[in-house]
Amino acid sequence: MIKTLGYVADHPGDQLHLFSFERDEPRETEIVLDVLYCGVCHSDIHQVKNEWGNTVYPCVPGHEVVGRVSRIGEAVTRVRVGDVVGVGCMIDSCRTCEACEQGEENYCQGPNSWLATYNGPMIPKAKARTGENMYGRDNTYGGYSSTLVVSQDFVIKIPPRLPYAAAAPLLCAGVTTYSPLKHWGVTAGHVVGVVGMGGLGHLAVKLAKAMGAEVTVFTTHAEKTDAALDIGATRVVLESDQAAFEALAGQIDFILSTVPQKHDLNPYILLLKRDKTVVAVGALEPMAPLNNMQIAFNCKSTAGSLIGSIAETEEVLTFCADHEITPNIHLIDINGVNAAFKDVERGDVRFRYVIKMDWMDAMGG
């Protein structure tokens, strides 16, 4: 067993606090990481507070993990001790379903779907149609911790030109925005809308711009206007600005909504060109009702998208290295994470907190 320190919530109202636990020894195709950095994702907050109703406590969040390989199982061939690698939202999948065979592990259709880096399999045993638990555990502990044990197939090598800390947010926020931009064919000359200017939104702006698109940002935060223009947006529209919405009606090729809770997509549907799509990636919950009149009248679509595959995660890291894209991050200590959660909930961060792991500090703090 591997002695590990983490930051944990024991119940929905809990503050994260220090936690000592043991991880299983690596199986022969697994590796052990010493965690160096871990991004703070809004879904960490949803999960800690049980806002999706599926949290398994104790909950150690964290799925934007960069770490150094400290040990490897006997059959590991893809990484070596000393390598710095990334781990995103998944640490395993069924590997036999059609989605897995097609390299889309993030849509794994196995009895428990993929194994999340924290909070256990996406379909827990109790909800699996077969009543199976192929992973043997209903809870997993994430990257707000000193070590992680993960299958070699679910780690991503960090390209040499990417700073380690800046790579962390790409492992969830990056691939979650890259995957739909690519899937819906965003390309040079497109007009792209990005709704929400947080960790995901600001990366969506940078990625879409690097793909050659002209980007319009929609936000409720007027004070983020300059920052959005600085990172490449052509235009920033406040969600209250009716005149701007009217002027943009029917002008946009693709809209990515990164808003992390229930919201109304109807105003955005009006901005799409004919036969185009708005995709929501942040709000994993019931949304405001859609008016099918607006949708049908121009053959429009709404869709959802969930993180991205391992191949896409590798792609987005390479894409960012090639285009010199890094997220705008603020480094914090693990004992600053409760304050960081409050800032994220208020939307008051530009644009991603990344925890720099230092457990001596944590134990003293």
Next chain:
Amino acid sequence: MIKTLGYVADHPGDQLHLFSFERDEPRETEIVLDVLYCGVCHSDIHQVKNEWGNTVYPCVPGHEVVGRVSRIGEAVTRVRVGDVVGVGCMIDSCRTCEACEQGEENYCQGPNSWLATYNGPMIPKAKARTGENMYGRDNTYGGYSSTLVVSQDFVIKIPPRLPYAAAAPLLCAGVTTYSPLKHWGVTAGHVVGVVGMGGLGHLAVKLAKAMGAEVTVFTTHAEKTDAALDIGATRVVLESDQAAFEALAGQIDFILSTVPQKHDLNPYILLLKRDKTVVAVGALEPMAPLNNMQIAFNCKSTAGSLIGSIAETEEVLTFCADHEITPNIHLIDINGVNAAFKDVERGDVRFRYVIKMDWMDAMGG
């Protein structure tokens, strides 16, 4: 002016009744039809009762019109006097926008969008951003009438092998279901779901089956099961049958919902395979809220689609002639239309009423 008899509603609670009015003389590219048949579409009821809030009274409905050309303007080249032709939901469009230039008049982006066969332009002058009325009229009178005047570019020749009466429902119900089946790539081997077993739904079953798909019908009407199987469905699922829904989870390639009012698409989203779409064509109004958790977890989409283009209307008539598909119709007299409306609202018709025009009867009735 052309003296015309029609059936009209003067206000939302009105019964349709006889109405004498005059149509404009045909312009040089327009033709005059003597109406032979007109299908009864659920949207005729929505419109007569002002259920979409946009009805212009007096309202003479009818947009599944088959008629014989009685006169032609000087510049008409596409039809001759004596031809039997069809007219669907549109009698004109702007002809200059991108959609029109690409042959998708049903998504016309002109200041008033397309000119509807009844109830005037889709975007009336008062709502047009430019304040224009390019068609010069805010109301039009449909095919529940003795004559129709229409641009030669918006009539469809009826293929010789199609019975005239059976051709009528193809002009709206037919193309409204054909267009999305084609747009979303339904093909041999696909599993297609059709929600609602009325005028649209039963044609969707026949069309999808002729495209080589296996069709599952979802209905609230257990008594329609045999009829649905008769016309080619492989399976009929009652909307209350939870076990059947569970068994079909993740099995369907494309779902077309023809339900003509607000309904809940969430149970159908669960039936889609990864990265597939449910399209609603009947309910032009706010729908039940969608749970984006279900949508994002398998990269699914919901979309809308509005009737079809003139080219697609020609296609569906040819497709039906080639595959020997005809709608299941009941012929009625125009003075039976109020009773027919009640049956359609209850879903008690298998599957389309078609009015056989005989104005001597109507005046005596």
